[in-house]
Each structure stands twice: as structure tokens, then as C-alpha cells.
Amino acid sequence: MDCIDPPKSVQSIPMNIAFGHSNMDIDCLGSLLLVKKLFPDYRLVKSNLIHPAARKLYTLYQDYFDFLNPEELQGERIDHIIIVDTCTAHRVKEYFNHIKHSDPMIRIMDHHNLESCDILGAAVEGGPYGATVSYLGKLAMTQGIALRPEEATIALAGIYADTGRLTYENVCRADYEVAAYLLDMGASLRLVKSFLENIIEDDQILILNQLLLVASTSNIQGHRILLSYLELEDQVEGLAPVVEKVMDVENPDAYFAFFFIPKKKTLLLIARSRRARIDLHELLYVYGGGGHQAAAAVTLKHQDGPGFYTQFLAYLEGSLKPAIRAKDIMTRNVHTIRDNLSLLDAALFLESKDLTGVPVVNDQGKVSGFLSLRDIMKGRKAAQMHSPVKAYMTKNVVVSEGHLTMREVERIFYKHHIAHLPIVEEGRLVGVVTQWDYLQYKKASAQ
Ligand SMILES: [Mn+2]
Incomplete structure (x- = not known):
């Protein structure tokens, strides 16, 4: 053979490339898939490390992605780069180590702390989405891009992986919108679930x-x-x-x-x-x-x-900071009534205070019963609204002390089917934990 290969380092046709962070995860793969659809003239580059959670999906679809290795960038002239799912320089070092003789325009699409981007000269876009897929998915929706069911499945897996199946606190409306669009495109939830199953070995x-x-x-x-x-x-x-x-x-x-x-x-x-x-x-x-x-x-x-x-x-x-206990979240300054009050007056009292129930206490401040709207209803049905509260109140009320942990409070609510838990100290009523107090605690403190 007398023909000579052109020297590899002088590639005349410039390239556009896209990649995610090292240790590519499922959101990375889903985002790169959408890059492929939105920017067909970009070649995708893979990380030499694949996150264990993404290996199954990566192995099944590597032909589809048709990735370049970072080493193959050596000697190429790169004009444009799209980076997905990170804006942190050290997480894309393995690619830039091989990009020489180029002065590329860099566009970053991400959902992490965008303001702390340390990739110099890059144009950053995205926002506080649950997944980078959701940002790219919005772009695809706007452009009316159609996806094949397999493609929609991979993208949806990205959203599910990064949002704990749409339950983490980072979830926003766009995640649901894009998830709905991907379902329309035929995404398979059964496959998504199997890609997310990560106890397989x-x-x-x-x-x-x-x-x-x-x-x-x-x-x-x-x-x-x-x-x-x-x-x-x-x-x-x-x-x-x-x-x-x-x-x-x-x-x-x-x-x-x-x-x-x-x-x-x-x-x-x-x-x-x-x-x-x-x-x-x-x-x-x-x-x-x-x-x-x-x-x-x-x-x-x-x-x-x-x-x-x-x-x-x-x-x-x-x-460890001490756990939150009943006394930390209970409603103090609780309204109470006496057991000789008429049901009618008790009903008016509850209505005026916008309450659904009230503890009944005796002269010593001890809880002797609990009167709920349901108890009053019984009296009303029996046309006994002039009867005293003690005839219709719930006796043998479950009460607890302030040092109870929230887990114990929860157990009492479910075990006794009650919506109010009076809290007593040395027998005297000091507060009530309501279902509402409990739900506020759950919202603020639990994941
Ligand atoms: Mn992500």
C-alpha cells in the first residue's frame, strides 16, 4: 500500500460533543439521550466510570448511544460542548484532559447549584429541577420532538432516579410535566422500575x-x-x-x-x-x-x-440533637370545658373556637373526658342537646406525658384511632397534640 494515512492530530472537521459528569448516572444517560434528539450533530462522549446504579441501563443501550471514549477526543478540534448534569470542573476533568488545540463554546445544562459553577467561560442554563432530564425534556416538548418508547423510558428513568420516584423535596412541576410527556411517548414504567432495581448481585x-x-x-x-x-x-x-x-x-x-x-x-x-x-x-x-x-x-x-x-x-x-417530643409540638393554652355544661352550650363553644373536639376537665384540672363533634352529633340525633356533657363525652380518655417521642405519639394515634392526644404533667392538662400538629411535624422534620 502506498497511500499514507493523514496524521491523526490534524483533523480538519471540527466536532461538537456532549458529555455528563464522571461516574455517569441514570440522569446523565437520560439527559444525553435528549441531547442526541435535540442536537443531532453532537457526538456523545462517555465517562470511563459508570455509576453502579446506571450500569444495567448503560449495558443495554450502549449501541444506541454510540459513545466516544474520552481518549478519542485527543487531536480532535472541538467547536461546541454541551455538558449535562454538572457544573463542577473536577467532575468533567477526564474529558478536558484530552481536549487540546480547541477553544470550544461551552453550554451547561444542569439542576445542581448553578451559581457555584466553576467551569470558566461556560454559559449555564437549567434551574432547580428534580433532574436534568426535566430541563432538557421541557426543551424537547417546546420543539415538539417525538421520542420512541425506548427513548422515553430511558429519559423517565433519569427523572425517577434523581427524584426518588417523584418524592424527594427537589421535585418541581416540570418534573411531572416532562414525566407526563414521556408517558405519552410510550415510556414503560415496568422497565423504568427494573432499571432502578439496584440489588441484583x-x-x-x-x-x-x-x-x-x-x-x-x-x-x-x-x-x-x-x-x-x-x-x-x-x-x-x-x-x-x-x-x-x-x-x-x-x-x-x-x-x-x-x-x-x-x-x-x-x-x-x-x-x-x-x-x-x-x-x-x-x-x-x-x-x-x-x-x-x-x-x-x-x-x-x-x-x-x-x-x-x-x-x-x-x-x-x-x-445527636435530642429528638422532638410531644411537649415540643403540642398546642398549649388548650381550651377546656366542664362536664356539667349542656351539649348545646358545648356545641356553640366548639363552633365559636373553630374546634373539632375539646378536653373535659374537673375542678382539679384533671382530664375526665373528651368531647368531639361526633359525640355532640349523637346527642343531637337523640334530641338531647340539653343533657350535660358528661352523658355524651368519651370517658377513659387516652392521655400521655410530654416526654413521649413522636414515634410513640404516632403509635397512640393509630392504635386508638384518635385525633387529639391530651398531654398531662402530674395529672394536670398542659397541652394537646392534634393530628394537625403531628402532620406539621411530619412535613417539617421527616423525609
Ligand atoms: Mn442529576
Whole structure:
């Protein structure tokens, strides 16, 4: 052969490329798919690391995406770049390491803290969406782009993955709008669900079973804390979803899962919290780890596993903010009535105060009953509105004390089917926790 290949470093046709962050996740893949539809002249570049949660989807669709490796950018002239799902320079370093002799225009589409973007010269767009897919999905909707069912499925998986199936606090209206558009395009919820299933390996299932056996709960500062300590022969991938599964089963306020690999003297602590008061990032930051309030982890080398476990428990005991208790959320200055009041006067009183029920107290301030609208209704039906309250009130009222944790309050509500829980101190009424108080607490404090 006498023809000579042109030197690789002098590519005359400039390229447009798009990529997501290193360790590509499902939102990344979904976003890149939409880039492919919206900007057909862009080539997609893959990260050399795929997040474990996205591997299934990536493996099934790698032909569809037709990714370039970052190394293949070497020597190419790049004119335009679209970066999705990150605006942080160190998360796209693996691509820029190979981009030389180019001065590309960079467009970023993201849903993370956009104002803290440190990729210089880039034009940033997006906003506080639950997923980057939702931003790109809005663009696709505006342009009337049609998707095939498989494409819609991948995109929807991105929204579901980043929003905890549309339940996290980051969810906004656009996430639902784009989800609806993707359903119209034939997205399969059954497939989405299977892509999100991330406990698939045998060793993950084995560890799940072991954790369920060894995990135990402790009461620390009024919180129900789940703890487990497990020694592993070697590193296991995908432990976080296993820990989350145990969390779902046991439903504690927070879970601290310790994994120790003796031969490497390495300790991995994975933590999850369901209470705003338990800030895991703050707790693990002290050990050089972190994440966010509800999910954090730390890896420690040169450790004595059992020793660290004991030491960490003492640290938790001293650092956890006390749990919220009935006295913290109860309504104080409660209205009360006496049992010799007529039902009619009691009804007028409830109406004037806009109440659905009221504790009945005696001369000593002790709770002797509870009168609800339902009790009054019974009196009205029997044409007994001039009867005294004591004839129709609920006697044997369930009362509690202020130190009860919210978990205990919850249990009482459900067990006794009541909507008001009078709180007494030394027998005297000091407040009431209503279902409304309880729901406000749930909204503010629980995940
Ligand atoms: Mn994302």
C-alpha cells in the first residue's frame, strides 16, 4: 500500500460533543439521550466510570448511544460542548484532559447549584429541577420532538432516579410535566422500575440478609437508631442500595452501617437519616467524610473495626440533637370545658373556637373526658342537646406525658384511632397534640 494515512492530530472537521459528569448516572444517560434528539450533530462522549446504579441501563443501550471514549477526543478540534448534569470542573476533568488545540463554546445544562459553577467561560442554563432530564425534556416538548418508547423510558428513568420516584423535596412541576410527556411517548414504567432495581448481585443479596440479622436498634437521644457491624472479606460494590433496603424494612430514624475489611484494615461507614435533626453530613464531616443531611458515608484506613464502632457510638451519644417530643409540638393554652355544661352550650363553644373536639376537665384540672363533634352529633340525633356533657363525652380518655417521642405519639394515634392526644404533667392538662400538629411535624422534620 502506498497511500499514507493523514496524521491523526490534524483533523480538519471540527466536532461538537456532549458529555455528563464522571461516574455517569441514570440522569446523565437520560439527559444525553435528549441531547442526541435535540442536537443531532453532537457526538456523545462517555465517562470511563459508570455509576453502579446506571450500569444495567448503560449495558443495554450502549449501541444506541454510540459513545466516544474520552481518549478519542485527543487531536480532535472541538467547536461546541454541551455538558449535562454538572457544573463542577473536577467532575468533567477526564474529558478536558484530552481536549487540546480547541477553544470550544461551552453550554451547561444542569439542576445542581448553578451559581457555584466553576467551569470558566461556560454559559449555564437549567434551574432547580428534580433532574436534568426535566430541563432538557421541557426543551424537547417546546420543539415538539417525538421520542420512541425506548427513548422515553430511558429519559423517565433519569427523572425517577434523581427524584426518588417523584418524592424527594427537589421535585418541581416540570418534573411531572416532562414525566407526563414521556408517558405519552410510550415510556414503560415496568422497565423504568427494573432499571432502578439496584440489588441484583448475589453478594448484595447475601449482605442484605446478613444485615437484617445483625442490625439492632438503640435509643439515642430519643431517636430510634439502627446500627449494624459487619466484617467483609473484601470490598463489595453497591452497598449503599443494600443499606437503603434495610432502612426501608426497619424504618428507623437513622441507620449507621459499619463494614470492616480486616485484611485491609479499612472501615466503611454508610449512613442514612429520615429526620431533619439528624444531619449526617455534619456528623461524618468530623471524620473526613460527608455527603448531605440525609445520606453520607466515610471510608477510614488503618482502623481497628470494633474499636472504631465503640468510639463512634459514644460520639453519637454526645453529638445527636435530642429528638422532638410531644411537649415540643403540642398546642398549649388548650381550651377546656366542664362536664356539667349542656351539649348545646358545648356545641356553640366548639363552633365559636373553630374546634373539632375539646378536653373535659374537673375542678382539679384533671382530664375526665373528651368531647368531639361526633359525640355532640349523637346527642343531637337523640334530641338531647340539653343533657350535660358528661352523658355524651368519651370517658377513659387516652392521655400521655410530654416526654413521649413522636414515634410513640404516632403509635397512640393509630392504635386508638384518635385525633387529639391530651398531654398531662402530674395529672394536670398542659397541652394537646392534634393530628394537625403531628402532620406539621411530619412535613417539617421527616423525609
Ligand atoms: Mn442529576
